Amino acid sequence: MKQKSWITIAALSTSAALVLPATTLATDYRPAMLANPCAGCHGPDGDSPGSIPSLKGLSAEEIASGMKAFKKDRRKGTVMNRIAKGYSDEEIDLMAGYFSRTP
Amino acid sequence: MNNISRRRFIQWLGTASALGALGTPSLAFPNTGARIIVVGGGFGGATCANYLKRFDPSLEVTLIESHKQFYTCPFSNAVLGGLYDMDFIRHDYNKLQSKHRVKVIQDNASTIDPDKQTVHTTAGRTLSYDRLVLSPGIDFLWNAIEGYDPAASLIMPHAWKAGSQTRLLRKQLHEMPNGGVVIIAPPANPFRCPPGPYERASMIAHYLKQHKPRSKVLILDAKDQFSKQTLFQDAWDEFYPDHIEWVPGSQGGKVTAVDAKHMTVTADEEKIKAAVANIIPPQMAGDVAHRAGLTNDKGWCPVNQKTFESTIYKNVHVIGDASIAGKMPKSGYSASSQGKVCAAEIVAALRGDTIGASSWVNTCYSLITPDYGISVAAVYRLSDKGIVGVKGAGGVGPRDAPRATRRMEAIYAEGWYRSITADIFG
Numbered sequence: 001m002k003q004k005s006w007i008t009i010a011a012l013s014t015s016a017a018l019v020l021p022a023t024t025l026a027t028d029y030r031p032a033m034l035a036n037p038c039a040g041c042h043g044p045d046g047d048s049p050g051s052i053p054s055l056k057g058l059s060a061e062e063i064a065s066g067m068k069a070f071k072k073d074r075r076k077g078t079v080m081n082r083i084a085k086g087y088s089d090e091e092i093d094l095m096a097g098y099f100s101r102t103p
Numbered sequence: 104m105n106n107i108s109r110r111r112f113i114q115w116l117g118t119a120s121a122l123g124a125l126g127t128p129s130l131a132f133p134n135t136g137a138r139i140i141v142v143g144g145g146f147g148g149a150t151c152a153n154y155l156k157r158f159d160p161s162l163e164v165t166l167i168e169s170h171k172q173f174y175t176c177p178f179s180n181a182v183l184g185g186l187y188d189m190d191f192i193r194h195d196y197n198k199l200q201s202k203h204r205v206k207v208i209q210d211n212a213s214t215i216d217p218d219k220q221t222v223h224t225t226a227g228r229t230l231s232y233d234r235l236v237l238s239p240g241i242d243f244l245w246n247a248i249e250g251y252d253p254a255a256s257l258i259m260p261h262a263w264k265a266g267s268q269t270r271l272l273r274k275q276l277h278e279m280p281n282g283g284v285v286i287i288a289p290p291a292n293p294f295r296c297p298p299g300p301y302e303r304a305s306m307i308a309h310y311l312k313q314h315k316p317r318s319k320v321l322i323l324d325a326k327d328q329f330s331k332q333t334l335f336q337d338a339w340d341e342f343y344p345d346h347i348e349w350v351p352g353s354q355g356g357k358v359t360a361v362d363a364k365h366m367t368v369t370a371d372e373e374k375i376k377a378a379v380a381n382i383i384p385p386q387m388a389g390d391v392a393h394r395a396g397l398t399n400d401k402g403w404c405p406v407n408q409k410t411f412e413s414t415i416y417k418n419v420h421v422i423g424d425a426s427i428a429g430k431m432p433k434s435g436y437s438a439s440s441q442g443k444v445c446a447a448e449i450v451a452a453l454r455g456d457t458i459g460a461s462s463w464v465n466t467c468y469s470l471i472t473p474d475y476g477i478s479v480a481a482v483y484r485l486s487d488k489g490i491v492g493v494k495g496a497g498g499v500g501p502r503d504a505p506r507a508t509r510r511m512e513a514i515y516a517e518g519w520y521r522s523i524t525a526d527i528f529g
Contacts, residue, residue, distance in 0.1 A: 029458040036443040037464035043522040050521030079480045086482025086496035
């Protein structure tokens, strides 16, 4: 019974990746909480319906290296140079990981 | 099973047995099924309702909104400029209901009983909540400008809530004579959408330059400074030197009275005749927040800036323009960003959990011409002084940005609009 329930949880956990994790480990909320505001420009789950580049479909490495290049002004942008400077490299990695895992 | 998985599993076992005791042993997640009522279906409330269901599908989320359709203030200036039709800024709640499983009630929250945790509506409903989220936007301080009351606003539109007011202002612009003066009167801080009046001046000037070239926009301002000021003024010098004049408050710009019958606006004891008068009056939190006793002496709602729970009543959260959110501006993006944090805080609190530190973002574009946009952005964090912008990040774009950047920002402005409305209503 316990084993069966665990499989159910595992299945739900993967199929419902957007649900806040059912855990008391506070750190588990961080990627989602860092990434949620990005949807305002990059679209729901990073899937942009308009002119702003989508994050959906990019690897964590692509997103993180892009953000870090904006942050250090090695890549020219418009608002992203200003926004990327608001995050630590660790936070950028967490956000990038979150978007790369979004189905 | 690694250590973290094992810990989660053990925690889940604990929760599952607790839920079992409540007679819901089939729940795999420690879902709460709590009843959440959200009042107000704008950028803050609709986002919060959407993300509450996303974070915890077991919640019973009810959105109370008095309008069947929602017209956004963002891009309403571009409608006035002739770039878009009203359809572009119109949204409905269909997908919020069918796709995101939010129950939407078209009704008006009249009173709130924070002790009994109930909301009464004008249609006679009484709804109980475990948590209440108010996102009531703004209402106006009528007669703060002498003579500017609801009746006057039908002759001199504020158009600071989009919809029929936007239509009225656009109609007046179309019908006014070539050579007439369009007065825009922005209020003192704080107010909804700090760069909005100046984008509006730009978009109306864009329309006048093409269709009524002998007309101009006269901005009679209560303030001496405004958002993105340098970038706006640089662009006005270039595009609208004959079509926009800005008078700061200290130089006689502050509007003290209007006479809607004779279409005059009084500033610095001088009566000025307007062909069109767009009076943007001083503001306060939306009426329902006042009726619920959630406002301070300045008319806005003090909240715990981590959770957005009211500091006046427990289990009542206030987000968006109505809330006092530290350094965050009263903008649609801010409200939406707050809606997500508030949703997560509520879900975590119902589980006896905490989400730790949050961050918020505001990005705001303004159109000067269809091909020339400017922006301001910030990343916000909670400090011991409330919500503040991260130092060294954010701000307005550089003054010497190349034309290609301005063009990209105009393109991204529309991209932003499509994304945020898809995120909220889609």
